[in-house]
Amino acid sequence: MTGVINLYKPKGITSSDAVVKVKRILHTRAVGHMGTLDPQGEGVLILGVGKATRLFDYYLSKDKVYEAEFTFGEERDTLDGEGVVTASGGRIPSETEIKKAIKEFVGKLSQIPPAYSAKKIEGQKAYDLARQGKDVQLKACSVEVFDYELLSMDGNKITVRVHCSSGTYIRSLCRDLAYRLGTYAIMTAIKRIRCGSFRIENCVTLDELSAEKLLSVQDALPEIERLDLSDEHYVKVCNGVKIKMDGEGKRLVFCKGELFGLGEISDGLLAIKTYMREA
Numbered sequence: 001m002t003g004v005i006n007l008y009k010p011k012g013i014t015s016s017d018a019v020v021k022v023k024r025i026l027h028t029r030a031v032g033h034m035g036t037l038d039p040q041g042e043g044v045l046i047l048g049v050g051k052a053t054r055l056f057d058y059y060l061s062k063d064k065v066y067e068a069e070f071t072f073g074e075e076r077d078t079l080d081g082e083g084v085v086t087a088s089g090g091r092i093p094s095e096t097e098i099k100k101a102i103k104e105f106v107g108k109l110s111q112i113p114p115a116y117s118a119k120k121i122e123g124q125k126a127y128d129l130a131r132q133g134k135d136v137q138l139k140a141c142s143v144e145v146f147d148y149e150l151l152s153m154d155g156n157k158i159t160v161r162v163h164c165s166s167g168t169y170i171r172s173l174c175r176d177l178a179y180r181l182g183t184y185a186i187m188t189a190i191k192r193i194r195c196g197s198f199r200i201e202n203c204v205t206l207d208e209l210s211a212e213k214l215l216s217v218q219d220a221l222p223e224i225e226r227l228d229l230s231d232e233h234y235v236k237v238c239n240g241v242k243i244k245m246d247g248e249g250k251r252l253v254f255c256k257g258e259l260f261g262l263g264e265i266s267d268g269l270l271a272i273k274t275y276m277r278e279a
Contacts, residue, residue: 001028002050002259002278003214008203009037009045018206022047025209034059035166035195040080043192043200051261051276052217058262058274062196063146065163069189070174072156079114079171080187090183095153101180102148102160105173110140114171143168157188197222217259217276218252224262227251227270237272245270 009018015036023031032053034046043066046059072092076083093101115138147163162170171187178185193200204213218226233243234255245265253263253272262274 004220005047006198007045008205011042014039041190044195065194067191070185071188072185075184092156093181108144112140113138224252229255242269242271
């Protein structure tokens with residue numbers, strides 16, 4: 001069984017919890033998610049099944065769109081509603097101030113990830129160290145925000161939509177926006193509405209999930225051109241031999257109707273970079 005699931009992850013479970021549930025539903029051990037979504041988050045969670053789990057690096061780099069709720073008035077160590085309050089009070093900025101400040105976060109940014117995150121420090125996850133009471137100092141990362149929009153404001157709560165690069169932490173955007181406005185805020189809700197070409201309106205829930213809901217690798221990679229090699233290349237691709245080929249870029253490689261994997265043409269040679277053939 002090989003394929004991709006565009007899963008609607010509900011609030012209240014981790015991405016790993018979702019993987020465990022999918023394994024039970026599909027009766028397979030070969031399931032992995034393609035990028036963590038916070039436990040309090042909901043929406044698009046891409047899962048690979050079988051050999052499609054090898055697409056992790058490809059999907060992890062995809063841009064994402066989120067809708068999130070920020071609440072002014074306090075700060076917590078997790079930067080969301082789950083942690084310990086570390087500061088409270090602060091002013092409630094006006095809608096005009098927020099709209100002006102948000103514009104300053106569009107573009108390439110240097111962002112410090114939350115201490116409670118899956119970032120690793122000397123092989124250990126930051127959130128594990130933070131839960132042990134250790135001082136977690138993470139280095140700033142380069143991210144990019146393509147669009148950042150205030151959707152609504154209700155009292156001390158705002159709803160925003162963010163289109164950003166992989167690796168961007170919305171909790172950190174919340175913290176930094178509040179600091180820019182001279183106050184405190186935490187992220188109190190988040191929904192991932194798009195990851196690459198996967199959209200929330202096309203998600204399947206855990207209750208709806210079955211083997212019939214799996215997307216084929218080809219359907220899950222509509223942006224990658226399919227390449228059907230002639231039968232004479234079959235033995236070569238089975239043995240990992242590079243093949244002379246015109247063109248450039250990624251291809252989804254088939255031969256004799258079999259999917260071999262995600263390949264790339266460079267310098268006149270085709271090589272399979274992510275091998276997914278069912279042996």
